[in-house]
Amino acid sequence: MTGPAAVPALSGTQESILAAYTELIEELGSDDVSYRVIARRAGIAERTVFRNYPTRVDLLLATAAWIEATLFAREESRSIFDIPLAIREAMERYDARPELAHVVAETAMRGVSGASPSPGREQLERLLDAEAPALDPARRRAIVAALSHLDSVGTWVTLRREFGMDRRDIADAAAWAAEAVLDGIRHT
Amino acid sequence: MEEPVDTATAILASAAVLLRERTFDDISYRALADEVGISERTIYRQYPTRAHLLAALSNWIERTCFxxxxxxxxxxxxxxxxxxxxxxxxxxxxxxxxxxxxxxxxxxxxxxxxxxxxxxxxxxxxxxxxxxxxxxxxxxxxxxxxxxxxxxxxxxxxxxxxxxxxxxxxxxxxxxxxxxxxxxxxxxxxxTPGPGRTEPLVSRPGPGRTEP
CATH class of the missing domain: 1.10.357 (Tetracycline Repressor; domain 2)
Incomplete structure (x- = not known):
């Protein structure tokens, strides 16, 4: 995600449910947390959790969106050429919260029934158009898609898993790849 | 009835069949057990969590389909x-x-x-x-x-x-x-750049640049 994500306004109760579930994911993993345990941690009744989030999938998607918008939030980029810096910072944030990073990555890979896999797309398009207004549509689309892909927690997950990279190596490789994608529009 | 050679694989093959009509989240261990013709407990023994099942199913699909x-x-x-x-x-x-x-x-x-x-x-x-x-x-x-x-x-x-x-x-x-x-x-x-090599995002000035 690139800028502040569009998260529907949450009630105080909802926010305390999501925060409680987030804590428990970090302590226990996302599989083993019951609604009863979440309710107890949030200090509310179990049926209140059910009323707000009728299914586990509802709860998980809301939690992933909340994590993206709060714990993984970052300053808005003012230029498309700031995106590699934002990506570098994002990778460092993901690395500090590995359990949560996996949860957010996984919810974005569920197809249409999951979280949006490219929440920053519109902002990237806006920034790219400001810098390179005359790009042909296929190139514009390819650049936005490549940056959107790099600017996601999937990058951190993949580089860590497939190459055993640490925080510094992941931040470096992701930002480097984003600079490569931007090379094509530096002089337009 | 012949025993399946490998219960773990039989479970994955059945999960793949169920995936044609529902999402992974909608495949319960109960439904999977019925599909394979084994007990739910056997599935838990093979795949203690849905994450285990997902990882194994992905590996199996990768090998057999992709x-x-x-x-x-x-x-x-x-x-x-x-x-x-x-x-x-x-x-x-x-x-x-x-x-x-x-x-x-x-x-x-x-x-x-x-x-x-x-x-x-x-x-x-x-x-x-x-x-x-x-x-x-x-x-x-x-x-x-x-x-x-x-x-x-x-x-x-x-x-x-x-x-x-x-x-x-x-x-x-x-x-x-x-x-x-x-x-x-x-x-x-x-x-000799191979035939599959296509133009990078970097624009090269002048004629001769062809879009793939």
Missing amino acids: PLPPFVTVSDFHAAVHERFRAFDASPAYAYVGARAAAISPTLDTEPAYITRAIEAMLDVAAPALNRRDRRRVAASLRYFSSAMFWARLRTGFDLDAGEICDAFDQAVGAVLARLPAATWAEPRAT
């Missing part, structure tokens, strides 16, 4: 990834399982995927003079742009079909490889 064509050169690599993306498009439910399994917190000590090793081997041959840091950057970029996650993101988030995803892949990989100085490359690529 075998990676071998590649040695960069142009073969492009061709192999195109073939995979087209196969993903033909079986999206299976491909999403792969993308999703690649995102979860690893359940077992997961080995790097075969494609990761193949990309590293390709770079060893194609760019023997490349320094270690840049080699890691390039390998990581090529790996991530050739992933099921890339296909899934572009399909769901950008509404692209396999042809458009292959094009975006070629442009991204072209941009990454264009960062490396020409002297990096072993002879064959410098003199």
Whole structure:
């Protein structure tokens, strides 16, 4: 995600449910947390959790969106050429919260029934158009898609898993790849 | 009735059948047990959590439905990834399982995927003079742009079909490889670029530039 994500306004109760579930994911993993345990941690009744989030999938998607918008939030980029810096910072944030990073990555890979896999797309398009207004549509689309892909927690997950990279190596490789994608529009 | 040779595999084959009509989340252990004709407990013994099941199912699908064509050169690599993306498009439910399994917190000590090793081997041959840091950057970029996650993101988030995803892949990989100085490359690529090599995102001024 690139800028502040569009998260529907949450009630105080909802926010305390999501925060409680987030804590428990970090302590226990996302599989083993019951609604009863979440309710107890949030200090509310179990049926209140059910009323707000009728299914586990509802709860998980809301939690992933909340994590993206709060714990993984970052300053808005003012230029498309700031995106590699934002990506570098994002990778460092993901690395500090590995359990949560996996949860957010996984919810974005569920197809249409999951979280949006490219929440920053519109902002990237806006920034790219400001810098390179005359790009042909296929190139514009390819650049936005490549940056959107790099600017996601999937990058951190993949580089860590497939190459055993640490925080510094992941931040470096992701930002480097984003600079490569931007090379094509530096002089337009 | 013959005992299934391997219960773990029978479970995965049945899960794959169920995936044709429902999402992974809608496949309960109960339904899966009925489909295989075994007890729910047996499934829990094989796959203690849904994350275990997802990881194993993804590996099984990868082996049986999406075998990676071998590649040695960069142009073969492009061709192999195109073939995979087209196969993903033909079986999206299976491909999403792969993308999703690649995102979860690893359940077992997961080995790097075969494609990761193949990309590293390709770079060893194609760019023997490349320094270690840049080699890691390039390998990581090529790996991530050739992933099921890339296909899934572009399909769901950008509404692209396999042809458009292959094009975006070629442009991204072209941009990454264009960062490396020409002297990096072993002879064959410098003199005769393969047929699968496409224009990078870097615009080259002057005529002769053709869009793929």
